Amino acid sequence: MSPLLTRRRVLAAGALGATVLALPGCDALSQDPDVEAVLRSAEALTMDAQRLLLRRRPLAREFSSADISPTFRVNGTQAPDSEDYAALSATGFTDWRLTIDGLVDRPADYSLADLKTLPARTQITRHDCVEGWSAIGQWTGVPLGILLQQAGLQPKARFVVFHCADELEQTLDGSGRYYESIDLIDAFHPQTILAYAMNGADLSVGHGAPLRLRVERQLGYKHAKYVMRIEVVERFDGFWGGRGGFWEDRGYEWYAGI
């Protein structure tokens, strides 16, 4: 037999073998921590590339009222399942207070009425779920930057953490509590608002009453609903799973720009 034929056979068998072996091996690869670390390296690349593209801080597209989705899908928590929240909701959130604390000079509490006296921004934007669907809605609220300026950031401040009223996953240790975090670049973007109204009406319970974050330019899970407390921190690895958010702790990217 000619050596050429042998080499050909080896090549062909090798190609076939690699294909057959690769498919079932993928689940094991997906669960390997080293593979995960390599795959996660693309996340930093994505964030750096997007920050470069967004360095002039452009606005996400704003639509006209004719473009608003007839039905805006309620996602995640439909209604927080706690007595405290039920009591707040029963009185139209008049007893609700938003706390701002952490690395700020002037920690503060705001009632819903207080927030409504501050300068407001209204924007009709597209909400993009990580699953793939989109809905367009109109949001009115206070730019987060105004609240942060009123509170006065300390030099070590780097991230803004949003603590929410809902537990999306029932757990014994409370780690199913929803939370989110963004950095100061996104926090001070003009379209980053704390919305108390949607499509011209008070925010409904399904969409996060009384207050939800809008951080346009990122995926839906960053837009925390039922915000109760805003904590300014230097790092977020001390909270729950340490990755900066409920879904981040469950494998999703912290920077959700794609």
Place this chain on the structure above:
Amino acid sequence: MTREPFGGTPSRRITLMYRHAIVTRLTHWVNVACFCVLLLSGLQIFNAYPRLHWGQYGADADPAAIEIGAEGSAAEPRGFLRIGGLSIPTTGVLGVSTADGELAARAFPDWLTLPSYQDLATGRRWHIFAAWLLVLNGLVYLAYGLLSGHLRRDIAPRRRELGPRHLWREILDHARLRFPSGEHARRYNALQKLSYLAVIAGLLPLMVLTGLTMSPGVDAAIPTLLDVFGGRQSARLIHFVAASLLVLFVAVHVVMVILSGPLNNMRSMITGRYAIRSEEPEA
């Protein structure tokens, strides 16, 4: 490089020509790996919301242009693929398939998704990593192809090759499984050039651009993308259709590789050497 044929008719000569440059070969196989990962992880991502819309927005309450789903009772679910008004029963493969020994409602079956179980976060991680690799690999290929003249010399069709008579001739030859031999086999034929060009300059850039249009960050930076593709949901639909066309291309490509001499073709894409059989009389 010329060698005597082993056991063939004495009038045939086999010439090993250097067909594929090292850059072409490397980028081809990186592309193969990227394509497999992108396809399987893409189907995982699709499964998280297996409906496609046209326009800027689209969610459960909005009409879908393409949908893979399940209907009927939990005991006897029926899978379907719906394209516009057309509904095709697909139980067993699409909409409803067997996962872990039980019938489950999922758009694409577990043997077509990466990972096999439902895990959007992991699917996205594979997808975005492979997408970066595909783009960087593609840029290397394009830079090489332009600078070396490979694209102009080997891929761009000649004017005479684009005449209807010439193309019709090639279509008939392909249909009869008559592939170029001898000197004609040295170069790509016109159908090959056109299909490679459609993938390199058409489908792959379209995949990247529609993929980027699904990114809220990129949309803020380059809102023109939303106008070009008609919205994030349209881009998602185009992404899916273009991916389907790429699958079709790969299927035809692999069949052609097998029909026109699998070992010779595989060797040329691995070592660069491609055997030309010519009918010249022996010297």
